[in-house]
Amino acid sequence: MSKIVEDCRDPPYVNLTLPPAFGSAYVGETFSCTLCANNELAANSDRQVTSVRIGAEMQAPSGTTTLEVSPTDQQAAKVDPGGSLQKIVRFELREEGNHTLAVNLSYSETTVSNDQSASSGRVRTFRKLYQFVARPCLGVRTKVSNLPSGNSDDTESQAARYVLEAQLENFADGTIILETATLNPKLAFKSTSLNWDAKELDVHHSDKPKMAPRDVLQIAFLIEQQKDGPGKEVTKDGRTLLGNLDIQWMSVMGERGFLSTGWLTTKKK
Known part of the structure; x- marks a missing residue:
């Protein structure tokens, strides 16, 4: 100073x-x-x-x-x-x-x-x-895996399905509470949370995941191509754009934080 x-x-x-x-x-x-x-x-x-x-x-x-x-x-x-x-x-x-x-x-x-x-x-x-x-404060590592179609119908079988897995690590010096983890999909897809809010129940503050320093938490989302939806957005190297991940947390002292990832994609073809 x-x-x-x-x-x-x-x-x-x-x-x-x-x-x-x-x-x-x-x-x-x-x-x-x-x-x-x-x-x-x-x-x-x-x-x-x-x-x-x-x-x-x-x-x-x-x-x-x-x-x-x-x-x-x-x-x-x-x-x-x-x-x-x-x-x-x-x-x-x-x-x-x-x-x-x-x-x-x-x-x-x-x-x-x-x-x-x-x-x-x-x-x-x-x-x-x-x-x-x-x-x-929070480290994020992601992995996208392809899933087979859930329907044998010729039209429906063309709908792509993926699982997005994310590993969260608390880099902070104190405990944080995860408020929300949301996947914002591209227009061609819809997403379903496979996490603590998956059943859309009234989750109380005490029920939300707590992460001590250096704790690691796994979260996941199901991503499905929408029937009759817009076409998939593909990068120049053949990767499909899926969406981005928004995460909100709160410290034990009530300080709130927010993280938004870049566009998440499939593997290069």
């Missing part, structure tokens, strides 16, 4: 505080951080702090994103001595690697005379950087 002050001859009278640590950050989860700008002037000071503004941006491996600071109202605020201005920033972690939260603070410092008139003032700005690493 670093701090750059515009004018270093006098100490700044507003201190920007970031959390010293927040634990691990995982791809698929939402980074959330509270920023506090504290007015450290004494109550009897002849100075005032006004027009306090907080801005933030996230520097990720793929580029820099300007973050929305909430609440968005009263961006330019007056902070009384001993008071604090608090803002919250959120960012969806979508890629692994180093991330840097850059926070900019600006405010007006005014000297007030005995007759309560402002005699002088200046604008101060400084910047703080907070670096962390986003790591994968």
Whole structure:
């Protein structure tokens, strides 16, 4: 973490505080951080702090994103001595690697005379950087197997059937609870879950799969070509596009995560 002050001859009278640590950050989860700008002037000071503004941006491996600071109202605020201005920033972690939260603070410092008139003032700005690493939370390995047709009729026998197996591994430091695992098939197919939600029963929170660190869980889906449906989408090397897998989980502290795979295909012919 670093701090750059515009004018270093006098100490700044507003201190920007970031959390010293927040634990691990995982791809698929939402980074959330509270920023506090504290007015450290004494109550009897002849100075005032006004027009306090907080801005933030996230520097990720793929580029820099300007973050929305909430609440968005009263961006330019007056902070009384001993008071604090608090803002919250959120960012969806979508890629692994180093991330840097850059926070900019600006405010007006005014000297007030005995007759309560402002005699002088200046604008101060400084910047703080907070670096962390986003790591994968859930590892996914998939395998597609062909199934014979379930009907001997000449027309029906042309309908393709597959089983998609996925192996999930918890890379996080803590236990996670799998909320949903959904296969979104291409238009030519329909999918049937073979997992804990297969019977479409009311699954309570306590009944959902729990994965401790390094635990592995197998899930599977039946994929069937729809009768009278659109044609299959095939890649240039002869692979059939089946769909993509969406997985949602929650940590024991209530933090939610989401992962979506790329297009899953059959084996190359």
